[in-house]
Amino acid sequence: MENYIIQPYAEIVFPVPVEHAFTYKIPERFNEDAVPGVRVLASFGRRKTTGFIVSRKNETDLTEIKEIEDVLDPIPLFTPEVLELAKWIAEYYICGWGEVLKAALPSGIHLDSEKIIRLVDGHPHDLISSLENRAPRQAEIIRRLLAENPIRQSKLLKTMSSGNIYASLKKLKSAGHIRMELELPKPKVSIKHEIFVSVHNNHTSDSLYAEADSIRKRAPKQANCLEVLASSPNQEFSRPELCRLAEINTVVLNTLEQKGFIKFTTKEVVRDYYKETAIEQGIRFDLNKDQASVLSAIIQKIDSNDFSPMLLHGVTGSGKTQVYIEAIYHCMAKNKNAIVLVPEIALTPQMVHRFRSHFGDKVAVFHSRMSPGERYDSWRQTWEGKHHIVIGPRSAIFSPLKNIGLVIIDEEHEPSYKQTDMTPKYNARDVSIIRAYLNKAVVVLGSATPSIETFFNASINKYSHLSMPNRIDNIPMPAIEIVNMKREPKIIGRKEPVIFSKRLREKIDEKLAHGEQIILFQNRRGFATLIKCKDCNYLAKCQNCDISLTFHIHGSRLKCHYCGFSTRAPERCPECGGVDIFMKGVGTQRIEEEINTLFPGVKVLRMDLDTTKGRMAHDRILSKFGSGEYPILLGTQMVAKGLDFPNVTLVGVISADTELLFPDFRAGERTFQLLTQVAGRAGRKNKQGDVIIQTYTPEHPSLQFAKYHDYHSFFKMETSDRRGLGYPPFSRIVNILFRGEDEAAVKKTAEQFAQEIPVKRQFRMLGPAPAALAKIQGNYRWQILFMSLKQNDTGGTSMKNAIKRALNNLKKKHRIHRVTISMDVDPISIL
Numbered sequence: 088m089e090n091y092i093i094q095p096y097a098e099i100v101f102p103v104p105v106e107h108a109f110t111y112k113i114p115e116r117f118n119e120d121a122v123p124g125v126r127v128l129a130s131f132g133r134r135k136t137t138g139f140i141v142s143r144k145n146e147t148d149l150t151e152i153k154e155i156e157d158v159l160d161p162i163p164l165f166t167p168e169v170l171e172l173a174k175w176i177a178e179y180y181i182c183g184w185g186e187v188l189k190a191a192l193p194s195g196i197h198l199d200s201e202k203i204i205r206l207v208d209g210h211p212h213d214l215i216s217s218l219e220n221r222a223p224r225q226a227e228i229i230r231r232l233l234a235e236n237p238i239r240q241s242k243l244l245k246t247m248s249s250g251n252i253y254a255s256l257k258k259l260k261s262a263g264h265i266r267m268e269l270e271l272p273k274p275k276v277s278i279k280h281e282i283f284v285s286v287h288n289n290h291t292s293d294s295l296y297a298e299a300d301s302i303r304k305r306a307p308k309q310a311n312c313l314e315v316l317a318s319s320p321n322q323e324f325s326r327p328e329l330c331r332l333a334e335i336n337t338v339v340l341n342t343l344e345q346k347g348f349i350k351f352t353t354k355e356v357v358r359d360y361y362k363e364t365a366i367e368q369g370i371r372f373d374l375n376k377d378q379a380s381v382l383s384a385i386i387q388k389i390d391s392n393d394f395s396p397m398l399l400h401g402v403t404g405s406g407k408t409q410v411y412i413e414a415i416y417h418c419m420a421k422n423k424n425a426i427v428l429v430p431e432i433a434l435t436p437q438m439v440h441r442f443r444s445h446f447g448d449k450v451a452v453f454h455s456r457m458s459p460g461e462r463y464d465s466w467r468q469t470w471e472g473k474h475h476i477v478i479g480p481r482s483a484i485f486s487p488l489k490n491i492g493l494v495i496i497d498e499e500h501e502p503s504y505k506q507t508d509m510t511p512k513y514n515a516r517d518v519s520i521i522r523a524y525l526n527k528a529v530v531v532l533g534s535a536t537p538s539i540e541t542f543f544n545a546s547i548n549k550y551s552h553l554s555m556p557n558r559i560d561n562i563p564m565p566a567i568e569i570v571n572m573k574r575e576p577k578i579i580g581r582k583e584p585v586i587f588s589k590r591l592r593e594k595i596d597e598k599l600a601h602g603e604q605i606i607l608f609q610n611r612r613g614f615a616t617l618i619k620c621k622d623c624n625y626l627a628k629c630q631n632c633d634i635s636l637t638f639h640i641h642g643s644r645l646k647c648h649y650c651g652f653s654t655r656a657p658e659r660c661p662e663c664g665g666v667d668i669f670m671k672g673v674g675t676q677r678i679e680e681e682i683n684t685l686f687p688g689v690k691v692l693r694m695d696l697d698t699t700k701g702r703m704a705h706d707r708i709l710s711k712f713g714s715g716e717y718p719i720l721l722g723t724q725m726v727a728k729g730l731d732f733p734n735v736t737l738v739g740v741i742s743a744d745t746e747l748l749f750p751d752f753r754a755g756e757r758t759f760q761l762l763t764q765v766a767g768r769a770g771r772k773n774k775q776g777d778v779i780i781q782t783y784t785p786e787h788p789s790l791q792f793a794k795y796h797d798y799h800s801f802f803k804m805e806t807s808d809r810r811g812l813g814y815p816p817f818s819r820i821v822n823i824l825f826r827g828e829d830e831a832a833v834k835k836t837a838e839q840f841a842q843e844i845p846v847k848r849q850f851r852m853l854g855p856a857p858a859a860l861a862k863i864q865g866n867y868r869w870q871i872l873f874m875s876l877k878q879n880d881t882g883g884t885s886m887k888n889a890i891k892r893a894l895n896n897l898k899k900k901h902r903i904h905r906v907t908i909s910m911d912v913d914p915i916s917i918l
């Protein structure tokens with residue numbers, strides 16, 4: 088702490104697209120609190136803005152220097168090392184340093200959330216009298232707190248008679264009379280009770296939709312709320328959650344309750360999302376030969392204290408997770424810490440339980456369904472050193488863990504590691520490599536189907552290559568059968584093609600008869616994905632997006648899966664008035680209906696975005712399936728990952744063609760990965776599993792290689808294709824997206840940008856051109872695609888420098904108005 092006194096200046100970054108930091112002076116009163124990693128309030132340009140301190144320093148050449156106005160955090164949110172990491176991300180992903188930190192904030196903590204002061208002293212009146220004479224200002228603070236507890240610091244400042252109260256606050260804090268906390272959307276202390284909302288028994292999904300339609304003009308908020316309820320009529324929502332989903336406040340709910348649409352119930356809730364009654368000690372199996380040799384390779388690298396990236400290529404069920412656990416034990420024994428990244432969807436209670444059963448409270452879990460309070464508590468405790476292991480989805484890579492010895496990326500090929508909807512569009516897998524590098528740590532990239540990039544890096548020895556080609560106890564890999572749907576006989580009297588082939592129906596019957604369980608996979612939610620008029624070819628499209636609408640059976644709605652737009656499905660064609668409207672494209676709801684017809688009385692659980700809106704909904708579905716009461720689990724890619732249910736002996740893929748239809752260079756890779764992952768859910772213990780894949784393109788190589796579990800041949804074919812086309816891993820891509828409501832402006836900005844790119848260059852520029860998804864949420868989208876072959880431009884430096892220069896020039900020359908420019912470096916999809 089003391090050494091800061093001789094460093095009166097702070098380097099601060101703001102959430103704006105600039106890479107460098109700005110210097111500010113630290114007033115004496117903030118000397119102790121203004122440490123790297125905290126948020127501060129400072130004037131920036133003409134506004135007061137929240138920024139982050141990234142470092143302190145002794146001197147500055149600047150003559151005119153502003154002071155910071157407030158320190159917003161009681162403890163830092165980031166470690167110095169993560170600040171450094173963020174700087175690297177800003178350079179690599181072409182965005183602002185402060186923008187990265189803003190995105191790295193534990194979610195729920197808003198950039199502008201404020202410090203609040205809470206009185207914790209049990210005898211405030213005694214305290215006031217004891218302070219009154221010797222410290223009148225402190226006494227005044229306590230008196231304010233008696234009137235309002237807790238209180239926002241800014242409000243307290245305004246109501247106090249004298250200006251500088253920081254010294255008094257600090258004294259009260261160190262004496263333990265008050266606490267400084269961060270303002271969060273939910274109260275920080277555990278709420279013992281919460282109100283839950285459910286649909287009143289008198290109402291059904293249909294009646295709610297009908298009411299929503301009829302009151303939409305008069306009472307749009309009530310209509311919104313009714314729609315949310317109607318889409319999952321059997322679900323219980325916590326009151327704040329429903330308010331968030333429907334974007335309403337509780338007044339609206341009270342009205343709906345008075346009108347008899349909903350009812351309230353009060354329930355107890357706990358703050359710790361994963362609180363379990365009792366955790367038994369986890370089993371430390373004797374590792375098999377493959378596991379043991381992989382583990383010893385990892386341990387050796389941990390002990391060498393060197394940066395070592397490693398690929399662990401192990402088939403599903405080969406015991407990778409068990410190896411991670413043993414590697415972490417070793418790490419702990421060496422007093423080092425570990426981060427484990429898992430895809431959000433694989434972060435099931437099963438998974439968390441497994442780590443907790445070995446490491447108990449040492450584990451901090453981050454999960455998007457936790458409340459901001461829960462997440463912030465874990466974050467802070469991690470910073471304070473209470474946790475030694477962090478498990479979470481991509482953002483957990485920024486957690487304030489120190490002394491990291493091991494970083495594990497489970498299912499490293501997962502697209503969800505890439506942030507695609509916001510700047511920076513970082514890939515947590517690639518960021519984890521850098522974080523491991525900064526820590527001289529081991530990073531293990533685990534997968535049954537490594538991404539082409541990662542396997543390529545292993546093949547050229549940039550990464551060590553570890554492999555576990557067999558399942559535990561040599562359980563055979565599931566037998567995969569491909570069914571050609573072109574040959575399926577049409578069912579008489581039906582206009583549409585069958586959904587279940589004869590072969591899949593037989594297999595399901597067989598498994599049901601044995602009391603075994605079945606997972607069915609279809610990567611489309613809703614009922615039907617295309618609604619068309621037979622007479623005039625009218626296609627139902629979203630009014631905001633250039634996307635066809637999906638039909639949802641509840642309340643007969645058409646919904647846009649991009650922007651959430653929803654409307655009642657028309658009974659006649661809105662164009663020609665024809666009544667012959669047909670639906671194509673099978674979604675999970677349609678399959679659920681078909682199961683009810685084909686297998687009457689068999690209970691089905693459906694798991695997709697529509698059934699997992701509630702906080703615990705996802706976990707609840709899985710635990711119901713685990714209990715064995717439901718023979719069939721049907722779902723989108725949510726069912727493809729990380730599930731380990733020993734009684735599942737059949738996996739059915741309703742259509743393998745949905746991914747292949749995307750005109751994206753990774754479509755083949757995605758298909759191979761998804762099929763292999765979902766197939767891996769079958770026959771995990773003591774039983775050989777069966778997998779049936781239905782398709783209209785049975786000869787497609789991605790399917791054939793998946794059928795024979797032949798990753799290596801798949802990799803060979805895929806890399807030779809990509810080498811020919813100059814795609815990654817042989818090149819680097821940057822995709823620049825221009826979007827805005829005014830198409831002409833979007834196009835013009837894209838063209839102006841392109842003009843700033845030098846004519847003679849070492850890389851290719853494609854476009855500007857409209858993106859494949861040319862309009863989303865009312866925004867027109869144009870793109871410019873840059874590709875640079877690694878053999879000409881190692882690291883893509885000359886390409887990125889040209890892009891950065893062009894961006895600067897563009898901003899200097901033109902006022903960019905109503906057009907957003909976003910950079911996607913190493914895009915996972917170029918649609």
Ligand code: ADP
Pocket residue numbers: 372373374375378401402403404405406407408409410559731
């Ligand atoms: P993966 O992560 O590769 O899918 P897991 O680590 O989940 O594999 O292992 C699959 C199953 O085998 C789990 O149920 C796990 O408890 C069990 N298992 C793992 N290693 C061993 C071992 N050495 N001996 C016995 N069972 C094991």
Ligand code: ZN
Pocket residue numbers: 629630631632634647648649650651652864
């Ligand atoms: Zn839309």
